[in-house]
Amino acid sequence: MxxxxxxxxxxxxxxxxxxxxxxxxxxxxxxxxxxxxxGAFMAExxxxxxxxxxxxxxxxALWWFRYGALYTFLTGLFLLMYRAHIDVKxxxxxxxxxxxxxxxxxxxxxxxxxxxxxGIIWRKQKxxxxxxxxxxxxxxxxxxxxPAGVAATLASRTNVLFxxxxxxxxxxxxxxxxxxxxxxxVGLYWVIILVLVGAIEANGIVGKAGxxxxxxxxxxxxxxxxxxxxxxxxxxx
Amino acid sequence: xxxxxxxxAACTKKETKVASPVEEGKRxxxxxxxxxHAADPKKDGAVGPSNWGSSLELLExxxxxxxxxxxxxxxxxxxxxVQLPFLKDQIPNLHAYLNSP
Numbered sequence: 001m002x003x004x005x006x007x008x009x010x011x012x013x014x015x016x017x018x019x020x021x022x023x024x025x026x027x028x029x030x031x032x033x034x035x036x037x038x039g040a041f042m043a044e045x046x047x048x049x050x051x052x053x054x055x056x057x058x059x060x061a062l063w064w065f066r067y068g069a070l071y072t073f074l075t076g077l078f079l080l081m082y083r084a085h086i087d088v089k090x091x092x093x094x095x096x097x098x099x100x101x102x103x104x105x106x107x108x109x110x111x112x113x114x115x116x117x118x119g120i121i122w123r124k125q126k127x128x129x130x131x132x133x134x135x136x137x138x139x140x141x142x143x144x145x146x147p148a149g150v151a152a153t154l155a156s157r158t159n160v161l162f163x164x165x166x167x168x169x170x171x172x173x174x175x176x177x178x179x180x181x182x183x184x185x186v187g188l189y190w191v192i193i194l195v196l197v198g199a200i201e202a203n204g205i206v207g208k209a210g211x212x213x214x215x216x217x218x219x220x221x222x223x224x225x226x227x228x229x230x231x232x233x234x235x236x237x
Numbered sequence: 238x239x240x241x242x243x244x245x246a247a248c249t250k251k252e253t254k255v256a257s258p259v260e261e262g263k264r265x266x267x268x269x270x271x272x273x274h275a276a277d278p279k280k281d282g283a284v285g286p287s288n289w290g291s292s293l294e295l296l297e298x299x300x301x302x303x304x305x306x307x308x309x310x311x312x313x314x315x316x317x318x319v320q321l322p323f324l325k326d327q328i329p330n331l332h333a334y335l336n337s338p
Binding site: 003004007009010013083086087090091092093096097098099174175177178179180 | 267
């Protein structure tokens, strides 16, 4: 085992993949905690408990959440670049390979999720936490706190929506391969995926939660989105 | 729901003409080998080396037993490849593809 582990092409990739999954569990585990557990609790508890959660619990959970996201992103970026380096060196096609189609489909959604964590969720949560601390100290409430909560929830729900297809395509890169030729419509596939995923992300920034407001809705939506991308892949490529 | 859609997609896939050994081998290679070997078997993959031109015996030893024919010098000294014994009956197809012109 050590021989394989110390082989740069095999062992290095494996170690980074292992750390990538470890950090990813921390990140996505907390994403599901926020969406499936904490949000529902906050909706039905009293103001005092809500304030305590925002002041004492959310900052801790958000710390693990955003650094989990950062390390997942960095280890994933390394894996992609290292693999690209090997494939380019070997003269292998990056377009015509089911590995690259699958991994980049997953990585596209995962990168947007990472940007949503640091760019929207964490920034909006800071406003809400500061507001909870200030009002607990008797200061007036910040009117921006309520819309901040709405925006953070929408981005968070969007991340859940991306999470199931993201995982499907990440795993399928090495575990569900299929024939792809130079003659396959890989370019068209990417155009459709970029439009579809871009529209969902745009909705997550400036749109409405709509059907993904409920927990059941977002989980169902996530599986439906996976099925839609599988069908696009199947019929376009 | 997902299962239903997958089933639907599987059924619509046009499987009219019977694939030749080379075509069938090409499909099997893409499905089972490209996680490690290059999509084009003439090239080295990220994990496994080129396996273009492999003999029947080499494929049989590597896939079913995880070793090499006696006296064969492997392209790599590593022992990373998984055994894929369930492909035993498909080895002639893989061989046809890996030795096609």
